[in-house]
Amino acid sequence: MINAYLLIDFGSTYTKLTVVDVDSEEIIATSKDITTIEDDIMIGFNKAYEKIMDKLKNKEVNFIKKLACSSAAGGLKMIAIGLVPELTAEAAKRAALGAGARILKTYSYELTNRELEEIKNSNIDIILLAGGTDGGNKDCILHNAKMIVENKLTMPIIVAGNKVSNDYIEPLFKENNINFSITENVMPKLNELNVEPAREEIRQVFMKNIVDAKGLNNAESFVNGILMPTPAAVLKAAKVLSRGSDKEEGIGEIVIVDIGGATTDIHSLANGEPSKPGVTFRGLEEPFAKRTVEGDLGMRYSALSLWEAAGTRKLRKYLKDKDKDVEAICKKRSEDIMMVPQTDEEIEFDEAMAKVATDIAMERHCGFVEPVYSPLGVIYAQHGKDLLDVKWIIGTGGVLVHSKNPNGILKAGCFTVENLNSLKPQHPNFMIDKTYILSAMGLLSEENPDMAVRIMKKYLVEV
CATH class of the missing domain: 3.40.50.280 (Cobalamin-binding domain)
Structure with a gap:
C-alpha cells in the first residue's frame, strides 16, 4: 500500500494533478486536462483523475490528503x-x-x-x-x-x-x-x-x-480543502525553498519567472537591501517575498498588449528574419489562445515573446538606482529591491518547460551594461520547473514543509 498526497491545481486553462509518495518522497504520477469552469469544474478534474489512476493501476494507493489550489474563473x-x-x-x-x-x-x-x-x-x-x-x-x-x-x-x-x-x-x-x-x-x-x-x-x-462563487464547491466534497489561490501556492513554495524548513536547508535568494498565456508573474525571495557601498534606500520598505503580475505580458491572451509594451524593434532583436510582421503574428496568437507552435519559425517567435516578457517583467519587478545631488556631492538612491546577487532564477510556464534553450529566455531578465541603473540579477544560475511542481509543493508545504523542500531540490532541473 502506497500512502500518498493528491495535489490539485484548478488552473485557468488546465487542471493539473500531482501524486506524491509519502514514504519515498517521490512524484509517482502527474496528469492534466482542460479546466471546465463553464459547466462543472469536476468534469475536467474527473478526466485528469482518470488519467492519473490509469498510470497508478498496478499500484495500491491510499490518498491520505487531497489538497487543492485554484486560479480558475479568472483567479x-x-x-x-x-x-x-x-x-x-x-x-x-x-x-x-x-x-x-x-x-x-x-x-x-x-x-x-x-x-x-x-x-x-x-x-x-x-x-x-x-x-x-x-x-x-x-x-x-x-x-x-x-x-x-x-x-x-x-x-x-x-x-x-x-x-x-x-x-x-x-x-x-x-x-x-x-x-x-x-x-x-x-x-x-x-x-x-x-x-x-x-x-x-x-x-x-x-x-x-x-x-462557492467560482463554482468550486462541487470539488469541496472530494478534496480536503481548496487552500489558496494558485499564485499564493507558488509563492509559498518559493519561500520555503529559499529559506528552508525546520530540518532542511534552503537554497538562498531566488527569483521565479512564471510566463503564462495572460500574464507574466515574477516572485522574488530576497531581502533586496543595497548590496553596493554608498547606496541609500528610499521609499516604501520591500517585502522579503514579493510578487508582481504583468497583465500586459502574456503569450496568448495578452500577446497584442505584449507587442504594444515592447514595440516591434525589441521583438525583432530576437528573430532571425527581421522583416516579419510582428504585430500581425501577435494579433493571431491573441485570437487563437490554444495555439501550440509547430514549426521552427513559430517556436522561435514564441521564444522571442518569452524573452521580451521576461526582460520587461523583471525590469518592472526589480529596483533601480539613481544619482541624487546633495551638498556633499553625488549620492546614489535605491528604489525597490536590489536583486544583483540573487543565486537562482527558476523558470516555469509552458514556453520555458518546452524550450530547448530555457536559460536563453531567463538570461533576457538579467543585468546588462546597457541598463546600468537596473538592479536585476547579475550572475544567477538557472533552474526549470519541468514537472510543474511549484504550486503542488506550496500545498504540500502546508502539511509537510521538510518534504516539500526535499522534493523541490530533487525535481527542479538545473540548466
Whole structure:
C-alpha cells in the first residue's frame, strides 16, 4: 500500500494533478486536462483523475490528503484602496499580490461616486480597504467605508488600515450587513510594511467566500480543502525553498519567472537591501517575498498588449528574419489562445515573446538606482529591491518547460551594461520547473514543509 498526497491545481486553462509518495518522497504520477469552469469544474478534474489512476493501476494507493489550489474563473480578483498612492495604497496592493490575487485597480485618497460606480461594475471578488498609519489620518478610510455602505457593495471587504478607525468601521459595517473582516494595518508606521496578516485574511476569505462563487464547491466534497489561490501556492513554495524548513536547508535568494498565456508573474525571495557601498534606500520598505503580475505580458491572451509594451524593434532583436510582421503574428496568437507552435519559425517567435516578457517583467519587478545631488556631492538612491546577487532564477510556464534553450529566455531578465541603473540579477544560475511542481509543493508545504523542500531540490532541473 502506497500512502500518498493528491495535489490539485484548478488552473485557468488546465487542471493539473500531482501524486506524491509519502514514504519515498517521490512524484509517482502527474496528469492534466482542460479546466471546465463553464459547466462543472469536476468534469475536467474527473478526466485528469482518470488519467492519473490509469498510470497508478498496478499500484495500491491510499490518498491520505487531497489538497487543492485554484486560479480558475479568472483567479482571485481584487481592488486595493489606500490613502497615498506611493504608501498605504501601494502597501495594500503588495499585500493582495502576495496573497495570489490579480489587482484590477488601486484607488487612493477619498473615493468619488464615479470610482464607486467603476468598482460596482468591475466583477471583483474582494476589496482590501486600507489607509493611514496607526494613529494617523483616519478621515479618508472612514469616508471610503461610508461610501461602501451608501453604495451597498456586496463583495467581502477586508479592513487593514489605521487601527483607530476600526472602532468606527466595525459598527457601521455590522449595522448595514456588510460582509467584512478586520485585520492588522498593512502599514502601521510610515514606510513600514506589515503585509502577512492581510495576506492570511485574504486566504481565509478566499476559502470561505470565493470557492462557492467560482463554482468550486462541487470539488469541496472530494478534496480536503481548496487552500489558496494558485499564485499564493507558488509563492509559498518559493519561500520555503529559499529559506528552508525546520530540518532542511534552503537554497538562498531566488527569483521565479512564471510566463503564462495572460500574464507574466515574477516572485522574488530576497531581502533586496543595497548590496553596493554608498547606496541609500528610499521609499516604501520591500517585502522579503514579493510578487508582481504583468497583465500586459502574456503569450496568448495578452500577446497584442505584449507587442504594444515592447514595440516591434525589441521583438525583432530576437528573430532571425527581421522583416516579419510582428504585430500581425501577435494579433493571431491573441485570437487563437490554444495555439501550440509547430514549426521552427513559430517556436522561435514564441521564444522571442518569452524573452521580451521576461526582460520587461523583471525590469518592472526589480529596483533601480539613481544619482541624487546633495551638498556633499553625488549620492546614489535605491528604489525597490536590489536583486544583483540573487543565486537562482527558476523558470516555469509552458514556453520555458518546452524550450530547448530555457536559460536563453531567463538570461533576457538579467543585468546588462546597457541598463546600468537596473538592479536585476547579475550572475544567477538557472533552474526549470519541468514537472510543474511549484504550486503542488506550496500545498504540500502546508502539511509537510521538510518534504516539500526535499522534493523541490530533487525535481527542479538545473540548466
